[in-house]
Amino acid sequence: xxxxxxxxxxxGGLSVLRALRQQLPQVALxxxxxxxxxxxxxxxxxxxxxxxxxxxxxxxxxxxxxxxVACNTATAAAIDELRRTFPQVPFVGIEPAVxxxxxATRSGVIGxxxxxxxxxxxxxxxxxxxxAPQARVLEDPCPGLVEHIEAGExxxxxxxxxxxxxxxPMLRAGADVFVLGCTHYPFVEPALRALxxxxxRILDPAPAVARRAAQLARQQGWAPLAAGPGEVTFFSTGxxxxxxxxxxxxxxxxxxxxxxxxxxxxxxxxxxxxxxxPPTPGR
Ligand code: DGL
Numbered sequence: 001x002x003x004x005x006x007x008x009x010x011x012g013g014l015s016v017l018r019a020l021r022q023q024l025p026q027v028a029l030x031x032x033x034x035x036x037x038x039x040x041x042x043x044x045x046x047x048x049x050x051x052x053x054x055x056x057x058x059x060x061x062x063x064x065x066x067x068x069v070a071c072n073t074a075t076a077a078a079i080d081e082l083r084r085t086f087p088q089v090p091f092v093g094i095e096p097a098v099x100x101x102x103x104a105t106r107s108g109v110i111g112x113x114x115x116x117x118x119x120x121x122x123x124x125x126x127x128x129x130x131x132a133p134q135a136r137v138l139e140d141p142c143p144g145l146v147e148h149i150e151a152g153e154x155x156x157x158x159x160x161x162x163x164x165x166x167x168x169p170m171l172r173a174g175a176d177v178f179v180l181g182c183t184h185y186p187f188v189e190p191a192l193r194a195l196x197x198x199x200x201r202i203l204d205p206a207p208a209v210a211r212r213a214a215q216l217a218r219q220q221g222w223a224p225l226a227a228g229p230g231e232v233t234f235f236s237t238g239x240x241x242x243x244x245x246x247x248x249x250x251x252x253x254x255x256x257x258x259x260x261x262x263x264x265x266x267x268x269x270x271x272x273x274x275x276x277x278p279p280t281p282g283r
Pocket of ligand 1: 008009010012013038039040041042070071072073074115118146181182183184
């Protein structure tokens with residue numbers, strides 16, 4: 001009976017949830033948005049490790065069999081620690097798609113959009129050394145973009161200004177492949193496309209992450225939880241109504257049920273003592 005936990009600092013992981021839904025439609029998905037702490041992208045590694053531990057403990061207590069870290073920043077900061085702390089749990093992380101970008105580029109110039117913390121951590125440098133030693137890789141942390149997406153703003157003058165400032169120097173340098181190295185960014189892909197033109201490649205690793213989760217599930221011999229579409233259960237450590245609006249707007253899933261959680265001494269607890277609301281039926 002397969003149940004997968006998925007987490008992110010906020011709504012970004014919904015881009016991964018959508019891909020998981022396509023790959024594994026019958027699986028039950030439990031999604032935690034740590035909106036009390038978003039953005040993760042300017043936080044220290046130690047803070048993110050502590051959040052990732054708390055969320056993982058909560059998800060395991062709900063009976064999940066696998067955890068998808070649907071956040072590049074949390075993967076870079078915490079996935080090694082998570083694997084050490086919970087050796088019995090399969091974890092799937094997400095990293096900027098540098099390897100396919102190095103294969104796809106014709107100009108040899110790649111643009112990567114990710115958070116400051118992702119760029120700063122050694123995992124990202126190792127990725128470049130390993131997969132793109134010949135490429136010229138230009139990076140930009142797109143300051144403020146995660147906050148706009150959290151607020152539901154995925155296009156418009158302010159979003160375009162952030163993207164334009166980021167990609168203009170990349171385009172001038174000849175970049176022909178752009179890597180969405182933050183799970184929030186697939187939601188601004190149309191705005192980015194308008195700036196980089198129809199011929200540039202834009203890479204989102206979410207489908208590959210979902211395929212990896214499906215492969216692990218098969219290897220473990222897990223069966224899906226339901227015969228029809230599996231339920232999706234949403235949690236926010238911030239305002240549940242805000243996450244519900246984001247799920248509607250970004251995924252087009254009407255009226256999702258979102259439950260509130262709060263942090264208490266490094267652990268996640270239910271925000272209300274009342275019985276949890278039923279999960280969103282499969283769609
Ligand atoms: N969605 C996250 C990522 O993939 C980070 C956004 C944030 O800064 O919280 O990196």
